[in-house]
Amino acid sequence: MREIYGKYKEHYKALIFLGLPIIIGQLGIIVIGFADTLMVGHHSTSELGAASFVNNMFNLAIFFSTGFSYGLTPIVGSLYGTRQFAQAGQALRCSLLANFLVSLLLILVMGILYLNIERLGQPEELLPLIKPYYLILLFSLVFVMLFNGFKQFTDGITDTQTAMWILLMGNVLHIGSNYVLINGKLGFPELGLFGAGISTLFSRMAMLAVFIILFARSRRFSRYRVGFFRMGWSKLTFRRLNALGWPIGLQMGMETASFSLSTVMVGWLGTIALASHQVMLTISQFTFMMFYGMGAAVAIRVSNFKGQEDILNVRRSTYAGFHLIMVLGVILSCIVFSCRHYLGGWxxxxxxxxxxxxxLVIPLLIYQFGDGLQINFANALRGISDVKPMMVIAFISYFLISLPVGYFCGFVLEWGVAGVWMAFPFGLTSAGIMLWLRFRYKTRPRPYSP
Structure with a gap:
């Protein structure tokens, strides 16, 4: 154990330094989810069920958009590692345009889904709650995409604290406006779930505005502004952003789609099942977001070392990240298991x-190893820009394995919502194993040739 620690010591320290601000920012996102679920759930069970359906539909768009924006991180990370600061600023400029165009595409796709929402078999009594909430989240997608562009840029230059503070500020704003608008305080009307939607839109707009002001005025970004404002557009960078962004977005989108389509199946079981599903998804975000925070740090470190062609440290950073994620998984699983009888009442x-x-606690605990495995090695592959095979792995894991298992256990075996949740351990673990094998193959020692 001491020998392993000595081998990875510097990587542990660097990953914690980079990853902790990202984790704190991700925890802020979780707090928003908790606040929405708590406040909406105590306002009415029907609104909680409606929120479950809409949020899970939009998770598909959000995670795809986040995945697409991740294409910027290895590009900026490599440029930062070789001290090409102006080119990194130019890459941000290109990324913001690409993200904006993708957001318009997502709005179109989600708009078509909205027009067919009655055909998805959800409880009739929830549709009047679902529709207005859906529309306001639809409008907020543009702000999410542009914010992601700035966040992935600052993460790529190893400045993970800026996004953390902006996210925390947005959380405070969101929770405060949630309380006022959901419950009708300070002279505002009681808007319930629709008030939660307005609060979400307002906080997303505010976070983007703060990021724009900081980038335009802060001295720390001055060397990047040269490339952002003066170097124009780069066709090569656009091609790289699309070559990296689409596969990552589709991989994350397929993973999220397995959860979103599972939500549709849970909706067939009724409002109580849908509300329970939403509560457990909110709990599961604790582990997912913390794993993803450390995974993002792995992608940053790996991209820096890849830019320097240092494959040994690419491997060591990746495995150090997996060690840290597993420690997080054990700690968080113990907390969730200890609180299992109190979670719903919160x-x-x-x-x-x-x-x-x-x-639903047992399926959640079972899939923690697989979730940590796939998050860590997916981010390592992003760091070395090996992203196309991830789409195939995601399709096999989530569409050919996860969803059929969920339907079989939930409806053929009649295990209900717990059966639908049994899909996740199978899908996530199979994805993790295949991603690990791909990483080993891509970073294997090459034979020396004079």
Whole structure:
């Protein structure tokens, strides 16, 4: 153990330094999810069910957009590693345009889904709540994409604290406006779930505005502004952004689609099942977002070393990241298991929902290893810009394995919502194993040739 620690010591320290601000920022996102679920759930169980459906539909768009924007991180990371600061600023400029265009495409796709929402088999009583909430989240997608562009840029230059502070500021703003608009405080009308949607839109606009002001005025970004404002557009950078962004976006989109389509299946089981599913998804975001924060740090370190052609440290950074993610997984799993009988009561007054939530804890704990494995090695592959095979791996894992298992256990074996959740351990673990094998292959020692 001491020998392993000595081998990876510097990588542990660097990853914690980079990853901790990202994790804190991701925890801020979780707090928003908790605040929405808590406040909406205590306002009404029907609104909680409606929020579950809409949020999971939009998670597909959000995670695809986040994945597409990740294409900037290895580009900027490599440029930063070789001290090409102006070119990194130019890459941000290109990324913002690409992200804006992709956001318009997402709005079109999600708009078509909205027009067919009655055909998805959701409870009839939830549709009047679902539709207005859906539309306001649809409008906010542009701000999410542009914010992601700035965040991936600052992460790529190893400045992970700026995004952290902006996210935390946005969280405070979101929670405060949530309380006021959902419950009708300070003279505002009681808007319930629609108020939560307005709060989400407002906080996303504010976070983007702060990032723009900081980039335009802060001295720390002055050497990047030269490339942003003076170097124009780069066709090569656009091609690289698309070559990296689309595969990553599709990989993350397929992973999220397995959860979103599972939500549709859970909706067939009724409002109580849907509300329980939403509570457990909110809990699961704790582990997912913390894993992803450390995974993002792995991608940054790996891209820096890849720019220097240092494959040994590419491998060591990746495995050090996996060690840290597994430690996080054990700690978080112990906390969730200890609190399993109280989780439902935190979010809703419904006894039926609380009992059903308890049954979902075991599938959640089972898939933590697979989730950590796939997050770590997916980010390592992004760092070395080997992203196209990830689409095939995601399709096999989530569409050919995960969803059929969920349907079989949930409806053929009649295990209900717990059966649908059994899909996730199978899908995530199979993805993790295939991504690990791909990383080993791409970073294997090359034979010396004079």
């Amino acid at each position: 979010f809703t007054d419904s006894a039926e929902v609380s009992v059903m939530v308890t049954t």
